[in-house]
Amino acid sequence: MSLINVAEKRLEGFKLHIVKTKKFKTNTIVWRMKTPLKKETATLRALLPYVLQSSCRKFPETPALRSYLDDLYGASLHVDVAKKGEYQVISFTLEIANEKFLGQQDPLLKKGMELLANIIMEPLAVNGAFDSSTVEKEKRTLEQRIHSAYDDKMRYSSLRLIEEMCEGEPYAINVNGSLKDIGRISGVNLYEYYLQAFSSDEMDLYVVGDIEEEEVESLSKKLFIFNDRNPERIETSLTENKKEQVVKEEQDVKQGKLNIGCRTHIAYGDPDYAALQVFNGIFGGFSHSKLFLNVREKESLAYYAASRLESHKGIMMIMAGIESDKYNRTVEIIKEQLEEMKQGSFNDEEISQTKLVIENQMLETMDTARGIVDILYHSVIAAKDVTADEWLKAMETVSRNEIIAAAKKIDLDTIYFLTGKEGDQ
Amino acid sequence: MEKLIFSQLDENLFHERMDNGLEVYILPKKGFNKTYATFTTKYGSIDNTFKPLGKEEYVQVPDGIAHFLEHKLFEKADGDVFQQFSRQGASANAFTSFTRTAYLFSSTSNVERNLETLIDFVQEPYFTEKTVEKEKGIIGQEINMYDDNPDWRLYFGLIENMYHSHPVKIDIAGTNESIASITKDMLYECYETFYHPSNMLLFVVGPVNPEKIMEQVRENQAQKNYKEMPDIQRKFENETVEVAEKKKILKMNVQTPKCLIGVKAENTEIQGPEMLKQELAVNLVLDVLFGKSSANYTELYNEGLIDDSFSYDYTQEKGFGFAMVGGDTRNPDKLAERLKAKMLEAKDRSVFYEENLNRARKKKIGTFLRAVNSPEYIANQFTRFAFNGMDLFEVVPVLEGMTVQDMKQAASQLIAEERITVCKVLPKK
Structure with a gap:
């Protein structure tokens, strides 16, 4: 079944x-x-x-x-x-x-x-x-x-x-x-x-x-009766990459909002997509992840510090809400953590823990009707039939080396920082 | 263990009160992957003046301490409980409201182990000066995040308008200043007073075997030594019925103005079936007045005074209550005036009929059915209901028994000129 x-x-x-x-x-x-x-x-x-x-x-x-x-x-x-x-x-x-x-x-x-x-x-x-x-x-x-x-x-x-x-x-x-x-x-x-x-x-x-x-x-x-059609598809480019750019914008805000975009060069349905998911889970997807531990728990810089994937576009977004004067330190930690992932500094326990949590999340999603539809709809967007069972199986068999390989494909693209106005604080 | 059967809904609920006073409820959900459990204390942001366990004098604790305690309970000598949950494939969380603090997990595997972790981490506090200091930075950022959120500021601005002294007017997380004074000893004092099992409720919902789970909880609790607990002594200053402020304007970095009008409820000391009936009747009243099928909604939408952010809500707990209506608007002055007029008009009792009661009732029953698809809804709402002496599974029968007269009475009791207030968020420039 x-x-x-x-x-x-x-x-x-x-x-x-x-x-x-x-x-x-x-x-x-x-x-x-x-x-x-x-x-x-x-x-x-x-x-x-x-x-x-x-x-x-x-x-x-x-x-x-x-x-x-x-x-x-x-x-x-x-x-x-x-x-x-x-x-x-x-x-x-x-x-x-x-x-x-x-x-x-x-x-x-x-x-x-x-x-x-x-x-x-x-x-x-x-x-x-x-x-x-x-x-x-x-x-x-x-x-x-x-x-x-x-x-x-x-x-x-x-x-x-x-x-x-x-x-x-x-x-x-x-x-x-x-x-x-x-x-x-x-x-x-x-x-x-x-x-x-x-x-x-x-x-x-x-x-x-x-x-x-x-x-x-x-x-x-x-x-429901409509004409037959041959729907238009788009070939999403996964290779676009600017050299690291930094965009800062000043507004009247109490908390600075740091958002960092990376190119993963991996999309839903690709052979290394499951490895990317596990990577993201270890790096920033959950409350046991590197970003949560290092940005929030160790240095008390933020309340939220997380990453998530836009699976069909090959993008990873990192976000944290911080004091405006903690920008440099926060960016430094995030870059360090990303680099460490590429160097493979995570252990087997973090891998198995993350796989378990991803599996849990997937199974929980199936407990709502909308969740079921969203899971099924991924196949329509990607025009690739991947069942939930196949996906979970692929995720469970991801190896340490595959996670490192996925991490190495990731390029930092844009750092955006919405910062409070000087003298406003 | 008692078994309660709700045949119409096709649900069974198992209940037992442990020897130490802990109330345990289990609702088996066949076909679901996930088990969701909440462990909740009847202790929230409003409980800021009380007699600490074993003491004779009332103390007043810093604003935001219940929420601070919630954060700190996750940290133990050997690390962070989030880590342990995720090693067991669960995701854990917690929240603090005006009247409750809830700890929860959801998982599709290792349910017994996760349940053990949940109960144990909540019942084994570990606070140190160092970790308390560290948390101040994190919660400070949480407070700043909410400070930048115009909807949150609007909501609390409106509550502040309503209340003279009741602590519901205080932001749940407190302020950067108020949390600065929190110490580990204060946390222990709050913990000892409010986290006794007799002040708590455990709810488990999911594909579980109720006998096994109940036995596990029994064994777990039997190993722990809890002394008999005297009734908790909380103190609230007398609050007059009229609002503290009729209006307030907050200037923020936004493009679209926002406007909420609120009505401060009276008759909020009631509990049990009486409270359930009042709460449902007010909800029906608001549906008839402001629901998407109402004449009012249509009129305001057609005039461009409201958009799809428009909403209404009624909150009631022991000692406070309020209705709120509003949203984003191009013309906050005009919207406030119109909403207030609509409210006062409804007080004259000519707007409620059999037809709109039936429609609102059907809508509420369908909404309830949709809600019980959700384990989160069942656990959280059942707990809230139980803390107020109400039964969640009585919602449909009470709705079915509601009459036009009940609605008229609820409207006439809720609405009064001196209890209406307005809060607006306006762009700075």
Whole structure:
């Protein structure tokens, strides 16, 4: 038996993934669609799902749609636009109670899937244009969303690092688009983009829960019908590398936010990807890692000091919140620790400890429906079928030398530091 | 060991009170990989004035000490407990709230060993002057991190507005100044007073055998010598019902203004079923008034006064409580005025009907079902409920019994002009 039991089927214009499990008291339906990140379409894409979720032909007014969701026992409808590798991924997630725990017969899953089909396939549009007042409202909200990234300084500094580090690469494009482009969007050009996206994006439907496979399949066939397509793929460059650059920005902040970007030259699905994961776990992924121990526990420089991988882009990001005058010392420790990893100064216990924790994290992720979908979706992004079982097995067999080899591939690219203004402290 | 059966939810809960007073609950979850356990003391940031164990006089301890103690419990003579957990494949964590400090782990292997580690590390404190000093730098950075977070500042600014003297107004982590005075002896004094098993609850949820786990906890506790514990004496100054400040403006390095309005609750001394009913009724009231399907939400959204950061929430514990509504906004003055007007309008009782009650109720029941997918939710919420004499598994039955009259009464009790306050975060320039 495998860790995730998934039945997959190619239907008209999309792929259906059914995960039958008795773990949950709700059923989760996720519609995902992706296309390469591009400046010209990023803002349209960032807006599109929000316009779609606010009305449809069946529920022309938002409150009516929201009331219907409440009546379906508080079904939650959530849309999201994310950057996964150099793709801009739109998700529609609908989570709905399983009626068997409500002691009644209302076919909630069917109603939920019908509603999702209404939202994505029958939008409120007349004469080739979305309703303009809806578009204007959602443009306003998107503007706010872009502004609010500035106000959360931890988020802001990690966004700024990527902007600086990946300048000129698609990965640097803001997933929410740009303020400048919002102004150019109308009900007409957004509707044109809607038609384009749904006819050319790579699309996947996930249904997770205590469900009947045949029922879900026949509903999906009936409700979701699109043209065949040959979705566009992007070849992400893993070789870009600037000579170490340092970018400092002054703002009125109490705590300096240090974000360091490295190129790993290794992407999801590569033979040494599992070794990279173990490397990151020893180096900065957990509360037993080198960064936590040396930056936080030994020298009390930070509350958070960690690293994480952007698996599909071949990037590792290191972050720590520190006093502005501790910049030099912190960077020095981080560089030392990275160098020591390359020299192999970690022991077998750290390796086995890290593998155990990574395995634990992976298995825990499978205890949520969204986690299951995220794990499965990695294969779509990378266009490589790697099952959770295969992945765990590869990770468990990683050797010390493979970890060192992965470490040696890593190049420091950009150091970004958001620092407090002098005299402000 | 008693077994409680919730057939509608298809869950069984096992419970036993240990001889030393520790309450232990186990909820087996079939099909899950992970086991999640929390070990919680009924001791949080508000418990800053109390009679230390064995003493006659009240003492007041520095702000942030409960949270400081939480950090320090992880450090032992032979190193850091995080290391031990990860060697056993677990991830560990802890948090301090107004009224609780919880220690937790989750793991998909070595569950018994991890549980042993959890119980033992919490029950074997090791504080030294040196490690206490070292922690001040780390927590100082945690405090600075929150200081840069406008949503956190807004939240606490609003609570400060509400309370004259109640310690809920004090930031959970304290300040750089207040933690500077913390010593190892103070930590021991707090520890001895609040970490007795009779003031604690252990919750284990996951694919476990309840008999085995209960036996393990029994054996573990039997090896430890705890003396009978007298009731803990906490002291809170009398707090008047009206808010301390009607409004506050915080200038911060942000682009988008933020605005929250708060209502300070009265009738917060209640516990048990009475508290559960009040809490759920207020939640339904807020859903009807400000939920995404409400007329108010639609109106404010259409006018561009709110965006998807808009939210509302109700917090109640013994001795304090508040409702909060708001979010990012282009026009904080106008939003504050409108939200306040909507609140006061709801007091006149004409806005609650059978139809919106039914809708809000259905939504709440579905949300509860979604929440019990989560081991974290079950363990943490069950503990909070139990510390207030409430039963988490009574939520659905109580919701089902709720009437329009109950909502009207909850709204009329909650809302009053003199208990409403506003806090705004505005850009510096």
